[in-house]
Amino acid sequence: MCNRTTSTMTGGARRRPLRAGVIAGLVALFSIVIPVLAAADDSLPSRKQVLLLSASLWESYRWHIVAVVGLIGAQGVLIGALLLQHGRRRRAETVVRERLDFETLVSDLSARFVDLRGAEVDEGIARGLRRVGEHLGLDNALILEFSADDRAVHLTHQWTAPGVPSPRPSMELDRFPWSVERVRRGEIVRFSKLDELPEAAAVDREELAALGIKSVVGIPLAAAGTAMGVLTLSTLRRAQEWSDDLVQRLEFVGGIFSSALLRQRGEIELRKLRRDLTHVGRVATMGELTASIAHELNQPLTAILSNAQVAERLIDSGVDAKDLREIVSDIVADDKRAIDVIHRLRAFFKKDDTNQRPLDVNAVIQDVVSLVRSDATTRGVSIDLELEAGLPVVLADRVQLQQVVLNLIMNGLDAMRTSDDRRLAIATRVSADGVVRVSVSDRGSGVAECELPLVFEPFYTTKPQGLGMGLSIARSLVEAHGGRLWAQNNSNGGATFSFTLPLSKERPSSSG
Numbered sequence: 001m002c003n004r005t006t007s008t009m010t011g012g013a014r015r016r017p018l019r020a021g022v023i024a025g026l027v028a029l030f031s032i033v034i035p036v037l038a039a040a041d042d043s044l045p046s047r048k049q050v051l052l053l054s055a056s057l058w059e060s061y062r063w064h065i066v067a068v069v070g071l072i073g074a075q076g077v078l079i080g081a082l083l084l085q086h087g088r089r090r091r092a093e094t095v096v097r098e099r100l101d102f103e104t105l106v107s108d109l110s111a112r113f114v115d116l117r118g119a120e121v122d123e124g125i126a127r128g129l130r131r132v133g134e135h136l137g138l139d140n141a142l143i144l145e146f147s148a149d150d151r152a153v154h155l156t157h158q159w160t161a162p163g164v165p166s167p168r169p170s171m172e173l174d175r176f177p178w179s180v181e182r183v184r185r186g187e188i189v190r191f192s193k194l195d196e197l198p199e200a201a202a203v204d205r206e207e208l209a210a211l212g213i214k215s216v217v218g219i220p221l222a223a224a225g226t227a228m229g230v231l232t233l234s235t236l237r238r239a240q241e242w243s244d245d246l247v248q249r250l251e252f253v254g255g256i257f258s259s260a261l262l263r264q265r266g267e268i269e270l271r272k273l274r275r276d277l278t279h280v281g282r283v284a285t286m287g288e289l290t291a292s293i294a295h296e297l298n299q300p301l302t303a304i305l306s307n308a309q310v311a312e313r314l315i316d317s318g319v320d321a322k323d324l325r326e327i328v329s330d331i332v333a334d335d336k337r338a339i340d341v342i343h344r345l346r347a348f349f350k351k352d353d354t355n356q357r358p359l360d361v362n363a364v365i366q367d368v369v370s371l372v373r374s375d376a377t378t379r380g381v382s383i384d385l386e387l388e389a390g391l392p393v394v395l396a397d398r399v400q401l402q403q404v405v406l407n408l409i410m411n412g413l414d415a416m417r418t419s420d421d422r423r424l425a426i427a428t429r430v431s432a433d434g435v436v437r438v439s440v441s442d443r444g445s446g447v448a449e450c451e452l453p454l455v456f457e458p459f460y461t462t463k464p465q466g467l468g469m470g471l472s473i474a475r476s477l478v479e480a481h482g483g484r485l486w487a488q489n490n491s492n493g494g495a496t497f498s499f500t501l502p503l504s505k506e507r508p509s510s511s512g
């Protein structure tokens with residue numbers, strides 16, 4: 001389309017000098033033909049006195065002079081027209097080139113944003129704003145988002161030209177009532193000079209003038225029918241014309257940014273939801289463990305009490321400090337044990353984002369087993385560990401992995417309530433396909449074949465006090481780690497729940 005415009009323009013300009021050339025040619029022709037015609041008239045009547053006057057230069061060469069001047073004039077016109085046409089073509093070429101450059105920039109942006117993950121969106125937008133701002137020679141390219149209470153806009157992404165002061169991080173909406181109303185309706189706000197703003201925008205104009213803004217285009221960023229914010233491009237040091245063509249392209253850029261922001265918000269929401277759900281599941285599982293936790297804490301606390309009582313008696317009987325020291329160090333050790341239990345519980349209850357690190361699965365299992373062992377003992381269940389030595393590390397979140405293992409163990413204990421043979425086996429090994437495989441086998445009731453696919457469904461439970469969320473959360477956690485979780489019935493009774501985790505390429509972290 002752009003090319004066609006150029007060629008029409010060039011053709012039009014070429015026709016005018018042509019016409020000038022034709023006129024100049026005609027003038028030259030007449031200047032030669034007329035003197036010849038005049039000279040042909042020499043038939044004078046007889047006896048007429050002829051007075052010969054010597055002709056002036058002008059009289060002799062009048063037509064030649066006229067012709068030469070005409071020719072020079074025509075040439076001048078021709079050269080002028082050519083120069084004019086050249087200038088016009090240069091300008092048209094520049095416009096087309098700039099438009100093409102911007103077009104390339106926009107399509108490049110759009111291509112880059114297609115597979116941008118939520119975490120990369122902010123950086124991508126910042127880069128996009130800079131490219132647009134620099135390309136158009138602007139002073140500011142910003143994204144302002146409406147606050148949750150809808151009373152202000154917050155600066156979320158920005159690019160500012162060097163030497164231009166940074167804009168404020170947030171502004172109240174009532175300072176720009178006219179502009180805000182239009183943006184909310186999904187309309188573009190645009191002006192090249194403040195004078196272009198209508199009388200109704202007097203408040204906006206005053207505020208913009210105070211901010212030193214000369215020209216602005218504000219593109220609403222749409223989210224589910226309403227504007228979540230605005231892409232604002234402005235100049236402070238000069239006026240900028242915002243052609244329809246340019247605004248149309250900027251609108252497209254705004255669309256790219258807003259869909260990326262929406263995607264990012266969705267991902268954040270989903271992560272939060274998953275975190276809340278996982279936390280609820282963990283708290284629920286912990287609820288089942290209260291007896292075990294009480295026991296874990298009770299042991300060191302009882303030991304501390306009896307040691308302290310012994311120390312009291314020894315002090316009364318006037319024993320020397322050396323004997324006391326041993327008792328006191330026992331008290332310190334027991335206290336540390338109690339603190340350790342509390343630390344572990346606190347870590348487990350914390351509502352944290354995923355924190356995947358290289359982990360030793362065997363160590364995580366031993367941790368969880370130490371937490372449930374007394375509960376198992378109370379229920380008459382023995383726990384056998386068949387942990388493969390030197391297991392390669394996996395990349396996993398410690399608390400989430402604990403949660404998965406704990407859920408499987410608790411379900412196994414529940415399933416053996418009425419069994420005679422109450423044994424729970426937890427095994428780890430590396431599979432041939434290069435993943436770590438964990439399995440928890442019980443000798444309980446097993447799962448009815450038709451219910452095997454159901455047990456992972458949310459809210460599916462066969463227990464009077466059950467939530468039915470344990471396995472569904474466990475499966476989503478395992479899958480978030482790139483693994484699988486499934487159930488099988490054992491040939492000799494009971495069920496085995498197994499899950500896999502991909503190996504990590506890193507070494508285990510000591511702190512993890």
Ligand SMILES: Nc1ncnc2c1ncn2[C@@H]1O[C@H](COP(=O)(O)OP(=O)(O)O)[C@@H](O)[C@H]1O
Nearest residue numbers: 411412415446455461462466467468469470471
């Ligand atoms: N080891 C197991 N043996 C037999 N059935 C099981 C076992 N683990 C889970 N189930 C079945 O799957 C259901 C869902 O388990 P889960 O999601 O952990 O929820 P909840 O434990 O709250 O019922 C249980 O109610 C039970 O019927």
Ligand SMILES: [Mg+2]
Nearest residue numbers: 407411470471
């Ligand atoms: Mg459960």
